[in-house]
Amino acid sequence: MTDQEQIVSALQSIHKRINYACDKAGRPNDEIRLLLATKTVPPERIRIAVNAGETLIGENRVQEYTQKFDAIKDLDCERHFIGHLQTNKIKEVLKYVSCIQSVDNNDLAEKLDVRLQHEGRSIDIFVQVNTSFEESKFGIQPDKAFDLIKRINQLDTLKIKGLMTIGLFSEDELLVKKSYRSLRELRDEAIAKGLLHAHSSELSMGMSNDLEWAIEEGATMVRVGSAVFGKRV
Numbered sequence: 001m002t003d004q005e006q007i008v009s010a011l012q013s014i015h016k017r018i019n020y021a022c023d024k025a026g027r028p029n030d031e032i033r034l035l036l037a038t039k040t041v042p043p044e045r046i047r048i049a050v051n052a053g054e055t056l057i058g059e060n061r062v063q064e065y066t067q068k069f070d071a072i073k074d075l076d077c078e079r080h081f082i083g084h085l086q087t088n089k090i091k092e093v094l095k096y097v098s099c100i101q102s103v104d105n106n107d108l109a110e111k112l113d114v115r116l117q118h119e120g121r122s123i124d125i126f127v128q129v130n131t132s133f134e135e136s137k138f139g140i141q142p143d144k145a146f147d148l149i150k151r152i153n154q155l156d157t158l159k160i161k162g163l164m165t166i167g168l169f170s171e172d173e174l175l176v177k178k179s180y181r182s183l184r185e186l187r188d189e190a191i192a193k194g195l196l197h198a199h200s201s202e203l204s205m206g207m208s209n210d211l212e213w214a215i216e217e218g219a220t221m222v223r224v225g226s227a228v229f230g231k232r233v
């Protein structure tokens with residue numbers, strides 16, 4: 001199979017999985033958006049996926065965006081940042097993306113705001129929450145999430161689109177779903193408290209191995225890499 005055939009066929013499988021999971025959960029298919037996680041994927045393979053109709057990509061490292069951007073900047077797609085963001089990379093990342101899914105602390109939010117004010121623009125963000133309690137993961141602790149959302153709501157340049165999590169890394173369906181469910185419950189509670197609204201209620205959760213479980217628990221965006229582009233080496 002050519003690269004083209006491989007990627008197109010993998011995308012078809014992913015969309016089938018998403019549709020099937022939606023049917024099973026009694027949700028309309030158009031509630032779920034697919035983000036392609038393109039870390040380590042060369043520009044020509046990203047191009048194939050976008051030409052096949054995909055509209056959203058996400059990178060994890062600012063340095064990699066810098067290296068790849070020229071080769072993909074003509075592509076008609078939305079670009080997000082989904083990795084851990086160091087404050088000294090803010091200026092750079094803002095050149096490439098319209099949304100940062102990994103805002104997980106006040107300092108980052110405030111420094112983003114300062115830079116965006118300077119540039120005279122605003123940006124979409126997700127608040128990344130650690131719902132798995134694994135030490136190695138980034139994301140704000142759930143019990144501190146409301147305070148962070150309140151702070152971000154005061155910053156005119158940051159528009160919250162929803163919440164993001166990297167679920168528990170496990171084969172245990174109940175435990176993984178529990179971590180996704182806790183993000184949904186946090187979102188619902190934030191809405192009840194008036195901290196989030198209809199336009200800021202997305203849930204970015206679910207990856208190659210567990211997107212069905214995330215969709216069952218309410219994901220509105222799944223982030224898929226290896227199931228489309230193959231194992232990362």
Ligand SMILES: *Cc1c(COP(=O)(O)O)cnc(C)c1O
Pocket residue numbers: 037039060082083166207208209223224225226227
């Ligand atoms: C790599 C990555 C993904 C996709 O992971 P796969 O298992 O390859 O689908 C999703 N979200 C984030 C934040 C990632 O870094």
